[in-house]
Amino acid sequence: MSTFLGMPSLPAFGSGNLFAGESFPKAAHRELGNAQLRANLGHATHTIRDKRINVVSELPDWEQLRDAGSAIKQSVMARLPELLEQFEENFTARGGVIHWARDAKEANSIVAGLIRDTGETEVVKIKSMATQEIGLNEYLEEQGIEAFETDLAELIVQLDHDKPSHILVPAIHKNRTEIRDIFLREMPGADPDLTNEPSVLAMAAREHLRRKFLTAKVAVSGANFALADSGTLAVVESEGNGRMCLTLPETLITVMGVEKLLPTWQDLEVFMQLLPRSSTGERMNPYTSLWTGVTEGDGPQNVHLVLLDNGRSAALADEMGRSALHCIRCSACMNVCPVYERTGGHAYGSTYPGPIGAILSPLLTGIEAEENNSLPYASSLCGACYDACPVKINIPDILVHLRSVDVDSKRGKKKVPSQMDVGMKAASWALSSGKRLGLVEKGLPLGRIAAGPDKKITKLPGIAGGWTQSRDIPAPPAQSFRDWWAKEHQTPDNTPSTNNKEAQP
Amino acid sequence: MSARDDILTRIRGALKDSPEAPEIPREYRSASQLDGDALIELLVDRLVDYKAQVAVVAEAEVPARIASLLEGARTYVVPAGLDDGWLAGLDGGGDGGAPGSRRDSRRRLDSPAQPLTVAELDGVDAVVTSSAVAVAETGTILLDGSPNQGRRAISLVPDHHICVVRAADIAGILPEALRRIDGTRPITMISGPSATSDIELERVEGVHGPRRLDVIIAR
Structure with a gap:
């Protein structure tokens, strides 16, 4: 397959028991x-x-x-x-x-x-x-x-x-x-x-x-x-x-x-x-x-x-990920992993479970293979695995790297932007200026209405539903922090104070 | 293209960014400060921790110690190159007769030229070997297949291994020990009797290898 003459060759991915199989x-x-x-x-x-x-x-x-x-x-x-x-x-x-x-x-x-x-x-x-x-x-x-x-x-x-x-x-x-x-x-x-x-x-x-x-x-x-x-x-x-x-x-x-x-x-x-x-x-x-x-x-x-x-x-061709190949299969990373400790090894599907498996499996097979793109997210990025690794593989960094590889590969394939893309675009718009954020905050009372009398939002729509799958969101406060700040620091002539200017970003 | 050439081509392609091969920082210990009795004491401590049985004896007492450990054995095997003197306590009478004149009938000799079969070894109760070098810090004994240690199979199949370590062969830490041996010989590193932690990570001594390890440290 790789009869390349100066041409970039396609990576030759692995096969066998290396796949998550389900997310x-x-x-x-x-x-x-x-x-x-x-x-x-x-x-x-x-x-x-x-x-x-x-x-x-x-x-x-x-x-x-x-x-x-x-x-x-x-x-x-x-x-x-x-x-x-x-x-x-x-x-x-x-x-x-x-x-x-x-x-x-x-x-x-x-x-x-x-x-x-x-x-x-x-x-x-x-x-x-x-x-x-x-x-x-x-x-x-x-x-x-x-x-x-x-x-x-x-x-x-x-x-x-x-x-x-x-x-x-x-x-x-x-x-x-x-x-x-x-x-x-x-x-x-x-x-x-x-x-x-x-x-x-x-x-x-x-x-x-x-x-x-x-x-x-x-x-x-x-x-x-x-x-x-x-x-x-x-x-x-x-x-x-x-x-x-x-x-x-x-x-x-x-x-x-x-x-x-x-x-x-x-x-x-x-x-x-x-x-x-x-x-x-x-x-x-x-x-x-x-x-x-x-x-x-x-x-x-x-x-x-x-x-x-x-x-x-x-895996070696991935400059950020190649150090996953330093692994000597000691298993210290899975023994200290809070995720592995609760889900066990079968949840990872592949022969290689735990933190090292979450990077090694997608590196060996390519991120797009059989749900292996879900593995780099099987981590809280707490870093315990990196501390325990005898050859100092920076597993958290590679996990983050592979998440970005995953996002890029999905983006490359789709013509219609995903909910995540739309959400990120919206967040980027709102967070890029104080005025815009203030405008968005005007919508807070809507959240209070959604929360209802028990003051909890129990189910969000779309992909945000993942967040509320196992926890409730408390009702937003009646007043935003920025609103509160502006009112607290009002001068008698009803304009915001300039005393705290040096504390402003 | 052959699989070999294909794989090497792939790997060279994967390294097209020419990553640097760093200098290896070897700032870890390459030798220990211990010597003499301190080395013996540490080795004993570590071996006992692995549930091996240990005796520290003068060189001259090695034969008696071996003889007493073999008291219950119906048969035992020794490598052909084992120091004959060590077996003196087992040969008849102790009347100073020529070595081997009244050789213990329980003894089987093994050498690469005249090996016992696996079935024969399975019928033998014990094995006596020397050793190449030991590591005090980790309680490890290295066998390298020299004539006084024999083929790997003889120290594996019998259920009771009696191993003699000379005080001069005890190194403090692993790097010192590995410098003393030839890595291309068939090497077995032994740290206690066979063991497993496969059930609830609880260590249990004695699985497929010898269940009983007796170490005689000769000084």
Whole structure:
């Protein structure tokens, strides 16, 4: 498609599970009706916030680490083509095989082809955002290949035929009793006396997956980091399911977005301090595995990596928005977000929920795709996400930027001005001069009439109705401030006072 | 155009504004001030916090400590390059016979050349390995697949991991530790026994990896 010779090419947007699907306000409204969900999320997000703050405040150089992390990622984006080529050369020299995928469809078909080549029809999987994004499990199922999620939370979601609602803890919307019930219902051979103790449930998962790990011939993973100067890949995890998948099978297929690169081995010292503390609120996660191509006699001997674009190049082209690609998927932003805490992850539709999802999804797909233009409004712009972000992505600024992209794209498409356009024009006319504003204020008594005897306006017409959907507007005062001021400062000869001239704008 | 060329062309097009690659400010700590006993104390504190069991012993007492930890094990595996002396407490009699003369019958040896199968490893109760380097501040032990640590699978499949850390291999903070190892080896960073926080974000130790981690710090 991009056979451009100096011509500007159209951005190549991503596909897969990246779409809101329905507008955020509508989805949020539905999710807010679920009191159990709100209770579960409130409990979980507050627990993780406290943990994160504890371990972050332990480090005297946390802000310096954030500065370094941010600069490294900025440098990666600026040097991306060169770093990708360097990584490819090193990974290949070490016996790994690289595949490139323009979009979700191409990535899925590469992975399915690699699995088919092994003759296997089952794979074990490590939790991975990239494979969620491209809808790999669904695709493999269509191809007659069964993919077993091995992360506990992913297993819960998969057994329940549900969707993840958080990038770190996909089953955050379920409490222990709900999880026990899912195990009893869906896990073959589950002990009928299973209790809802987290340790008992974890043991049930161990029993359930053990045989799979020990016999699997093919594993599919994502990657947290890729080091350009050595061709090394890293997976950060807790349970040991990752180690099982990365170590025991004969074939390992990793799917990774092109933006995950780090230039050098030294950069790992920054990110391995930033990620665990931001993510699970631990000083270090239990297990991190690093592998560089193939190691003879240790681990998989067929090692593949699928490098995924799927809209990343389009996001990179947005100068204001490209820093969304700095994201290391720690989930700190969603854990501190007042909107996420109440609506949960499903309201965002996309694989990427929360504040980062509200910018990343529309950047990857284009603002006009399937209601993704509603996502940048899913925020109060309070800035908690920016404070929590370990690589200092200025999410509020990008949200505002994407809102303007949305407004521009709508304006570009319509011949007839919208209610919002008309309203904004009117406001601009009225607010541009004191005389005009005074004229408009003459209409205040009308508002008092509309409010009626209970002095509340409960329903505004048109798009303004959004404001009164969940709150009333008090009746306007009998007198406007400007009116009051003029009367208060009258001189005996009935002209406004000049005493306060210096206070006038 | 191949997918590779297509994607690289797209990315170059996206960067047509030639954004600057900034200098990386590395003002974070690159080394800690701790040494000797302070390092050991911090590492112990962090490991205990992860619910690992820790013993600090003199180098000469390592064999006895390993032997006592393995008392209940029916079988155990060691990498072929493990210090033979560490296993002396397990070989018959302690009468000064030649190493291996009365080798403990519970022991299985593993090496890349003669690996145990996954099924064999699954039948083994415990594993004893050395380690490459440790990080006191985060309670992290790094294995790099050297002959005294073995293949990654042996420290993963058995349910009980006994890991020896030499005091000289303890670094204060992560940057110091990463400078001491070769990143292209197969590396496993271990911070406590396997764990999950997937249910209500409550940490539970012991999932798929070894449920019991015993660390012996040898000074």
